[in-house]
Amino acid sequence: MNDIAPYIFLGALLFAIGLVGFLSRRNLIVIFLSTELMFQGVVVNLVAMGRLHGHVDGQIFALFLLVIAAVEAGLALGLVVLLYRRKGTLDAESWSSMWG
Amino acid sequence: MVEGTISTWSMLIMLLPLLGAVLAGALGPTVLKGRSHWPVLLGVGGALVGAVVIFGQVRDAHDEHQMVVPLYDWISTGAGTWFSVSVLVDPLTSIMLLVVTGVSLLVVIYARGYMRDHNEPVRGYERFFAYIGLFVFSMCALVLGGNFLLLYLGWEAVGLCSYLLIGFYYDKPAAAAAAKKAFLVNRIGDFGFGLGILLIYLTFNSLDYQTVFAMVEMGFDAAGDKVSTGRFTAIALLLFCGAVGKSAQFPLYVWLPDAMEGPSPVSALIHAATMVTAGVYMVVRCGAIFAASPTAMAVVACVGAFTAFFAATMALVQTDMKRILAYSTVSQLGYMFLGLGVFAAEAAVFHLYTHAFFKALLFLGAGSVMHAMGGKIDFREFGGLRRIMPWTYATMLIGSLALAGFPLLAGFWSKDEIIHAAFAQDWLLGTVGLVTALMTSFYTFRMVFRAFHGVTRVPEGVHAHESGGWMLVPLVVLAIGAIFAGYAGVTMHPGGFVGLFEPHGWFHHFLEPVVEPFKVNGVGHVAAGHVGEGSGWVVAHLSHYGLMYASSALALIGIGIAYVLCVDSPMLAAVIRRAFPRTHEVLYNKYYVDEACIRWIVEPLKRAGRFCVGVDNFVIDGIVWFVTAVPRGLGWGLRGLQQGALQGYAASMVVGLALLLVIVLFGTWT
Amino acid sequence: MTDWLAILIYGTFVVGGLGLYFLLPTTGRSTKMAGALFGMAALAGAMVLCGGRFLAASGVNAVFFLFASVAIVAAVLMVTSEKPVYSALYFVLVVLAVTPLLLLQQAEFLAIALVIVYAGAILVTYVFVIMLSQQSGPSIYDRRSRSPLLAVFAGFVSMAVVAGQMAVLPQDWAIRGTLVSANSAVAVTGVGVGNIELVGRVMMGKYVVALEIAGLLLLVAMIGAIAVSRKRVPADGPGLEGLPLGQSGREAPPF
Structure with a gap:
């Protein structure tokens, strides 16, 4: 194995699918899950890139990314719960009072 | 006349009443209250001492009867023209200073008794003394200025x-x-x-x-x-x-x-x-x-x-x-x-x-x-x-x-x-x-x-x-x-x-x-x-x-x-x-001067003012309204783009990113 | 740049995008079959791409194909599922499928951490929240996507362009792509160490400040999450009267 191209390709696909989910789904929880999917794509890419350069910094970045994901999950889900209590729905479309 | 003495005391003459005014104004409402006259009284008293010192200097001067002491440069320009804050001391200045600070001191003492109603300070007591201190400062600056x-x-x-x-x-x-x-x-x-x-x-x-x-x-x-x-x-x-x-x-x-x-x-x-x-x-x-x-x-x-x-x-x-x-x-x-x-x-x-x-x-x-x-x-x-x-x-x-x-x-x-x-x-x-x-x-x-x-x-x-x-x-x-x-x-x-x-x-x-x-x-x-x-x-x-x-x-x-x-x-x-x-x-009726002023000066000016207001309201404001109408119309047309939804903004971002990628990468394709 | 390669790459992304588009939930007639067909085609295209273009030169083995396919299929299912619980579970599957690929790259510690943290902790949180806030049965907003065509276009165009660029620079990648095995870590540190120890050394050495900051961030997030979720929020709309107006948004007493 001396070519990382397939990994980059896989990471790109995961990222793209996550992006589509983020943009098109209306359930707040699924939206956040889609961002986690995008994180997965980034993790795959980071590890592959780190190997390309021959050090483990990519993996460490991926670990920090894991921290960020955990933080985001904690806070964002707390906010989701608040939003749900307020409107009684998880529909992202219901939060559009800023409509021009 | 000794230059150091003159500069020191002329600074003090100006700054002591100002300091008193600042103290009376800043601390008066909360701390000093009915004692607000003290800082100004002491400041003006200090100024009077300074005036006496300067008077003595001028009186004892033998041949030079005028002295200009620069205190500091105020406005410096590259061309070398500058205004310095300087004081000019001569017999006229010293007499004016004596009159100003002396009368001021007496008036401050008097006002301690006058600005009271049944021995209670009137409303604005500290404000009054702060203004008086400010006035003594200004008047001394006027008289001393070089x-x-x-x-x-x-x-x-x-x-x-x-x-x-x-x-x-x-x-x-x-x-x-x-x-x-x-x-x-x-x-x-x-x-x-x-x-x-x-x-x-x-x-x-x-x-x-x-x-x-x-x-x-x-x-x-x-x-x-x-x-x-x-x-x-x-x-x-x-x-x-x-x-x-x-x-x-x-x-x-x-x-x-x-x-x-x-x-x-x-x-x-x-x-x-x-x-x-x-x-x-x-x-x-x-x-x-x-x-x-x-x-x-x-x-x-x-x-x-x-x-x-x-x-x-x-x-x-x-x-x-x-x-x-x-x-x-x-x-x-x-x-x-x-x-x-x-x-x-x-x-x-x-x-x-x-x-x-x-x-x-x-x-x-x-x-x-x-x-x-x-x-x-x-x-x-x-x-x-x-x-x-x-x-x-x-x-x-x-x-x-x-x-x-x-x-x-x-x-x-x-x-x-x-x-x-x-x-x-x-x-x-x-x-x-x-x-x-x-x-x-x-x-x-x-x-x-x-x-x-x-x-x-x-x-x-x-x-x-x-x-x-x-x-x-x-x-x-x-x-x-x-x-x-x-x-x-x-x-x-x-x-x-x-x-x-x-x-x-x-x-x-x-x-x-x-x-x-x-x-x-x-x-x-x-x-x-x-x-x-x-x-x-x-x-x-x-x-x-x-x-x-x-x-x-x-x-x-x-x-x-x-x-x-x-x-x-x-x-x-x-x-x-x-x-x-x-x-x-x-x-x-004082020769009806006030009435004449109102009739012949104030009223015509007021009429001119009203005319200007009319011009301002209709002509100037109209132009301004017209100018603002363009962005307002644009905003009205474009505000539909603001969906107010999180994903709408994200979608715009990603579409923009995609277009940029296409432009940048395909621009260098061959 | 050969034409067939470009056609293959962009074709794969176009077909894949179409498949995803058809698979996304809609209220009208179900298009899931068409979506599945398109998706299969795109997957096959991707396999050909990796196998034909890259396999010959690189020796990507069957393990990669297997787990990469599972990951992609699971990702698509996660995004298109109408039930959030299924989405969460499919996401676990994605994580589990990515893990062996990381092992292939000699990132053992990361792989383990990913399973523990993601598939363990984070996903449990998600499932809890889903249970707290989900009514019985799929709701209307789960069965309808929001401008799916625009989303698919934006996502897949950007990624197709990136992938296409990747394909036109094979020589550069091949030259620099001389991969370093775990032994090179020995060369770096001078000691015979495994991946976990190496990660530990680098993290505690070069990235120690970042590590501290990450710890602080976690602490702040923990406090923030508690503070946020303790807040009393009045419900909008009729029938869901909350607190009196003056108390809206005030924090509840701590105990």
Whole structure:
């Protein structure tokens, strides 16, 4: 194995699918899950890139990314719960009072 | 003069009152409360010490009678032109400083007692003292400043303080209107003053006193050309505009009587003793410029003489004590300008100095009466206060005698000197001065007799009482000054007036270096044959001593008429009033000057203002509306893009990113 | 750049995008079959791409194909599922499928951490929240996508462009793509260490400040999450009256 191209390709696909989910789904929880999917794509890419350069910094970045994901999950889900209590729905479309 | 001493003490003179003002203003509402007068009292006291030190320095100086001490650079430009904050110390400065700080200190002490109601500080007590401290700072800066820029700064700052203090009782509509009027009328004069300073800069390329006056005396401007007399006249008249406004000369005197709406200590300090004399100070300071223009000097003399006479006639029939004193101040300032105009600058400054004592005394005495009468000051509502307020009566009597020109008191010496100088110049000016002196003694004693003599009457529900020690001490001090201050300007001389006095003394020697320009040009001017036809006769036939006896007699006659009309047979006064109803009405209504101003100046301006508002509302606003219509329409069209939904914005972002990627990467595809 | 390669790459992304578009939930007639077909085609294309283009040169083995396919299929199912619980579970599957690929890259510690943290902790949180806030049965907003065509276009165009660029620079990648095995770590540190120790050394050495900051961030997030979720929120709309107006948004007493 001396070519990382397939990994980059896989990471790109995961990222793209996550992006589509983020943009098109209306359930707040699924939206956040889609961002986690995008994180997965980034993790795959980071590890592959780190190997390309021959050090483990990519993996460490991926670990920090894991921290960020955990933080985001904690806070964002707390906010989701608040939003749900307020409107009684998880529909992202219901939060559009800023409509021009 | 030691430069270090001068710079240190002149800094302290300016900064101590300012510090006091800041302390009173910052700590007054919360910490000091009823003790707010202390920082200002101590600050002004320190300034008085500084003034005495500087006076001692100037007096002991042997040959150099003028010293300029730069304190720090204010405006530096790369070209090397800079204005420095410098102080100029000479005899005139030191005398002005003594007058300003001395009267200020007494007024602050007085105000400690006056600004209280049943021993409780009035609302705004700390504000009052903060303003007073600020005023003393500004006035000292005006007097000390070594260039025209600092003069202008102090000039405007005292105007501001005057505005703030006239409007001290800002919830009283009359006070607010008076403050506004004072400010606006002063602005008219200050506009001319500012133009004059600009013209000085254009002509001499400098605003420094020493530089400018040196060039003026040589008669060359910065480019080395001869300065025409017309240019001097223009500069002098523009500067005089400022003096007319600040020192309440005709036609800009209208603000001063209204300014009496302010608290009485303010009237005594600002509108009698110090600020209004700033114009006189300025003309003396710029003596070289004024003396270089005979036209300007003639204008100064005529305006002064006319104002003195005009204001005195209005004072004859007023019934409000403070208003009488206000018109009297206008009239006395007119005397000072008359003295300046006839090249007797030292007499004018002498009168300024004596006037500060007795006029401050009279205003403070009137304030004492007002305090006792529960805010009433119109002597139709009270009378015979002599028995209730003996100290106030005694001190005011002394002040009134000094103002009336009673022989041997302060006002007599200085006023007489001005009249004498006026006769030397033109017999008409001198006659006006004499007639005004008669009227002065009449209206002054009319006020005294009506307020203090006769049957004791006080307004309903007022517990009349003598004022407390805080108010009486300044009155007594000023009364002593009103008696003896004049002797600084006379010498003992056997065979002189009443066999003892020669009306030319130490004061005049002291001021000699300052008024030199008036003498040099003035003598030449007289010698050039401009002397009025009649003056030769007067000077020849009426020696100075004779004039002094004559004016003494006039003062006594005025007092006598006042006694007859007000005490002895008041019916006679009513008969005279009925005999000349029109005259009385015109005088009582102050020649309808205010009404004419409103009708012919204020109303047209208001109409113009309304027209401008209309133009602004329809034309300007219309254009602005039209200009804003374009972005507003765009916004209206584009606001649909704001879906307000999180994913909408994210989608726009990603689409943008995709398009950018396509453009960047495919742009370099081949 | 050969034409067939470009056609293959972009074709794969176009077909894949179309498949995803058809698979996304809609209220109208179900298009899931078409979506599945398109998706299969795209997957096959991707395999050909990796196998034909890259396999010959690189020796990507069957393990990669297997787990990569599982990951992609699971990702698609996660995004298109109408039930959030299924989405969460499919996401676990994605994580589990990515883990062996990381092992292939000798990132053992990361792989373990990913399983523990993601499949363990984070997903449990998600499932809890789903249970707290989900009504019975799929709701209307789960059965309708929001502008799916735009989303698919944006996502797939950007990624297709990136992938296309990757394909036109094979030589560069091949030259620099001389992969370093775990032994190179020995060369770096001079000690015979495994991946976990190496990660530990680098993290505690070069990235120690970042590590501290990450710890602080976690602490802040923990406090923040508690603070946020304690807040009393009045419900909007009729029938869901909350607290009096003056108390809205105020924090509840801590105990």
